[in-house]
Amino acid sequence: MATLAPATPPEGPPASIRSGSAKQWTPEHYSASISTYAKQRSTSLYVGVHFTRLAHILRKPFDGTAKRAPTYNYTPSSDFATLYQYVFEKPVGYHALATPLELVQLAESEASNVLFLRGQPCPQWLVHAGASFHIDPEFFFRHLDFLSNLSSKRYFAQPSLMSTARRIIQLNYMTIGEFPAHSGDMGQSELDHLRDSATRDMSEYFNELGKRVSRNACGSESIVRAYHVLDQSHFAIEQQASICLGLTEKGWTAVVWLDTGRPLTPNQPGPWAGTLRSNQHSGRETFLPWIQSQPFVSLHPASMSIAHERRPVKEMEQSASLIHLDYGKTLDKKAMAQDPFYALHEVFLSCAYSEVQFLNVIESKINEDMAREFMPDHNISPANMIYFQGLLDTHAESLRRTITAINSRDDSGWPRPSDQTLRKKHAVLAHTLLQDYEALLRRTETLSNLCKGRLQILLSRAGIVESNKAIEQAKVVTKLTRLAFVFIPLSFVSSFFGMNLKPFVESPPYGLWLFFAVSAPVVALLLMSMTLSLEQIMQPFGKCGRVRKPSKIVEKEDMA
Helix, strand or coil: CCCCCCCCCCCCCCCCCCCCCCCCCCHHHHHHHHHHHHCCCCCCCCCCHHHHHHHHHHCHHHCHHHHHCCCCCCCCCCCCEEEEEECCCCCCEEEECCCHHHHHHHCCCCCEEEEEEECCCCHHHHHHHHHHHCCCHHHHHHHCHHHHHHCCCCCCCCCCCHHHHCCEEEEEEEEEEECCCCCCCCCHHHHHHHHHHHHHHHHHHHHHHHHHHHHCCCCCECCCCEEEECCCCEEEEEEEEEEEEEEECCEEEEEEEECCCECCCCCCCCCCHHHHHHHHHHCCCCECCCCCCCCCHHHCCHHHCCCHHHCCCCCCCCHHHHCCCCCCCCCCHHHHCCCHHHHCHHHHHHHHHHHHHHHHHHHHHHHHHHHHCCCCCCCCCCHHHHHHHHHHHHHHHHHHHHHHHHHCCCCCCCCCCCCHHHHHHHHHHHHHHHHHHHHHHHHHHHHHHHHHHHHHHHHHHHHHHHHHHHHHHHHHHHHHHHHHHHHHHHHHHHHHHCCCCHHHHHCCCCCCHHHHHHHHHHHHHHHHHHHCCHHHHHHHHHHHHHHHHHHHHHHHHHHC
């Protein structure tokens, strides 16, 4: 494996990366500029303190103390980058890069490039790619935004204005996984406990991920952004594909950084580790493949297979692990050399198909939850509807950002082919892609509204059930109250006469009948007060008062 030669920073003021200057930036100068920007606080309105952690990572290949650190792995990963080069009327160049120096050499040729980066960052690859293809460091910062949440001080820089980085696009993609076979039906409390446990495990995963990235310990290992427990049978992992366009005088380079790197293993931290271990022990696959439909694809399976020499040695369970191996099978290679947005069509389409599969799973889970409602002895719980609605609302926002990026591609300065016929053809394909994402957004919003409606119904039914229980309890309380109205006055009278009964028993004028003579009117008065209101009781006395007042007035007039 080749070693990295030390680079000497150029003399004089640096060329503007944003301008696409032909002046070559060295990797060390590229990294040093980012470090200088990260130290800007009070000397400029455009502070760079939020870049501190990224600058620290990118400076490690050129930091003398880092080479002596026992926890720092200076050897660059050999499976982090794959480069496709497109030159008009020439075969596509496929390069599985082993060292960053190979990337620098290939960047000297005049060609249109699609560069795939995979998994956790390797600083050597990032600085060499950034310097060679004039990549905006904002691209690296946005893809590694999870590091900002792990810093001791947060600056809440993301998400930012879309106009600040129109050539940066971030796409989310999902992978559905299966839990080991579970005997019996899982109750809602068990499912809630499983989700809470997954949340804690993800927090620990991100803490460990931050340490690994800072030490550069596991370059090319996969990154998982979110983990969702859908029910006792299925879960979903959420990952990201970040896209950036770099422009130089020699051509354009579309960089695609995928979270999916090396396959996930049971030895890595994360809530999926136990599932992978159990499924591997039983010989069962964990992740479902993406189902991508193409016209007549079932009649030509061999033509859509990955070239034999590029196939992975070990079986990769995630479909996203295969994107970089044989990219562009369904696209026109000549057209890809002229239009970077067209060249990225398969990336957009693969992420869209993953979203289709995710929405299909969510819809099936909603229908299953609705069907269980009519089962006997089923406790109605709104927890699942709340959980699904939160997922759908988050995905809807991500789809809106993607739609905005597709609509604004012309305003963002993406190169377009000079041939008008080819330009119209690509515009039609981009419009079709836009329609697909708009359809995904509508379906996501429809499912979210379905969850909202189901949630309102469940809450209303829960309220009705509680009201019925309250009515039954009120009936029981009413009966007890009526009994109390009888027995309380009797107890009162008994207690009253219980103080001294000799006059009633020994004296001839009195007898035990006096007890009933006193208690009966008391009970009658209390029953009357229970059945009649105060206004009804006072009504006869009010009439008497109104009759007497005129007579007094007449007497006063006679006396006068």
